[in-house]
Amino acid sequence: MKKYIDTGKKDTRSGFGVGLLEAGRADSRVVALTADLKGSLKMDAFAAEFPERFIQCGIAEANMVGAAAGLAITGKIPFIGSFAEFVTGRVYDQVRQEVSYGKANVKIASSHAGITLGEDGATHQTMEDLALMRALPEMVVINPCDFNQTKNATIAAAKYVGPVYLRFGRPSVPNFTPEDEEFVIGKAQILNEGKDVTIIACGHLVWEALQAAEALEAEGIGAEVINMATVKPLDENAILTSAAKTKAIVVAEEHNMAGGLGEAVAGLLARTVPAPVEFVNGKDLFGQSGTPSALMAAYGLDAQHIAEAAKKVIARK
């Protein structure tokens, strides 16, 4: 199979920070807002270079969402940054009315998403945010897989006109996608071709999917790996083309079952050409404290579980 090289582990939130700075340099309409998490969101470089375009909101996320919508109405391109839970669940109604229904060109930068936030525990580990954001009409939902792709997705989000939910994380993870590859919203990437099973993944689970594909190859199983960085709108063509070939699907995500990428894919297949699907996700559970790797293993969100799901779904063909 195609080899992917980890060029050195980096956190995806730092990819956002670099992308934000680049987007800010390219377009003076880009502004950044945070609710007392400038450092955590890696907004320091942007704030240092564009102090008048960096807006500190204090620990008041609801107001931050509304203020960003107002800025967008005047023609700015605001990125609002906080932890995933605090820019989704905490302010769902504000995002719904001010940004989504209000058609405000706001980019929601959602860091520390999923269980890999780690030690802080379940209050801070949202595994429901993709569901909340997917449910909003027209909302674009992106969950890139590594530092480079997060940087490039940030630049793409700034150029796109309309609300975007951009999800990334805290831990350092393998950085393996090309440094300056243009991110095309709504276009999935076939990372590896295979004929026996399709593994569709987003976010931190993409690297795990590649590891699983390698292990499966050693057992003579050909796994097609699709990086579904854009969770909405879904690249239906990529899924249907691959499903027609492999007739067995695994969907892997750092998110719970309800409303995640898995249900989006299953819904598409149910409406078109039904195929067996296995899910690698957080099921219907809250997280807890622990190191990111310990949690991913404990909740079954790793290469080993993806490979097991692949064998299981192949047996269901």
Next chain:
Amino acid sequence: MYDNKQLQEISTQVRRDILRMVCSAKSGHPGGSMSSTDILTTLYFNEMKQDPATWTRDGKGQDMFILSAGHMTPVYYSVLARAGYFPVSELATFRTFGARLQGHPSIRKSLPGIFQASGSLGQGLSAACGLALGKKLDKDDNFVFCLCGDGESEEGQIWEAGMFAVFHKLDNLIAMTDWNGKQIDGPVELVAGEGDLSAKWEAWGWNTIVADGHDFDSIAKAFELAKAAKGSGKPTMILFKTEMGHGVDFMAGTHKWHGSVPKPEQLEDALKQLGETSLGDF
């Protein structure tokens, strides 16, 4: 500039519009609309730099307005129509299927004059802060106005915005509260014990003005003081003392007409009390 007599005539017509709209739709919120009628009439006809002919949602080169208490669409739509944003005849479509005049303000129907959706309470002041900040960044020397309700001000987000506006020195922001003392479930003091809004906004660091929201001289003076505060670094909050249902005796001063619609014979009585104007009904 319109004189007080002309403003009174417009306000009377707007109150007639409000009642006829909610009766036609058999739903809507007349109480708060009637308490804020004189404020919004003065705002759009005398105070705001606005022009329906060149209006765009980004508000470039003009003053902007956000109705944070989004349920007060009857007064908002009537004032916009009477100011020339869309045909007065369109008021007859209020709350009907397919209408641009949605129950609460929407930007999805391309109704001229609407800058932002509102209705879920407590959020408009934050959006107004963003507009004011955007104007500052653009060196656009115009004002942003925002109307909140006193019941609405029980929402915590109002106070988040209150802190933000002072911290970011938004002295181009003029917020207003329709301080009618009533909300759906009853008098504000009995529902939530909100206390003295004047002392609260003062403590929050705002340039705080209390005015009579049914006296055109008092309203004009309040706007004059608010505009004069530009350059002070402080946002302004004008607390307009008003009466819910103002202008019709059986509707005045009670919370019961917050979201209730008069019966046909009550409408007839109310319109008789208000009297006809030279502007004519829609």
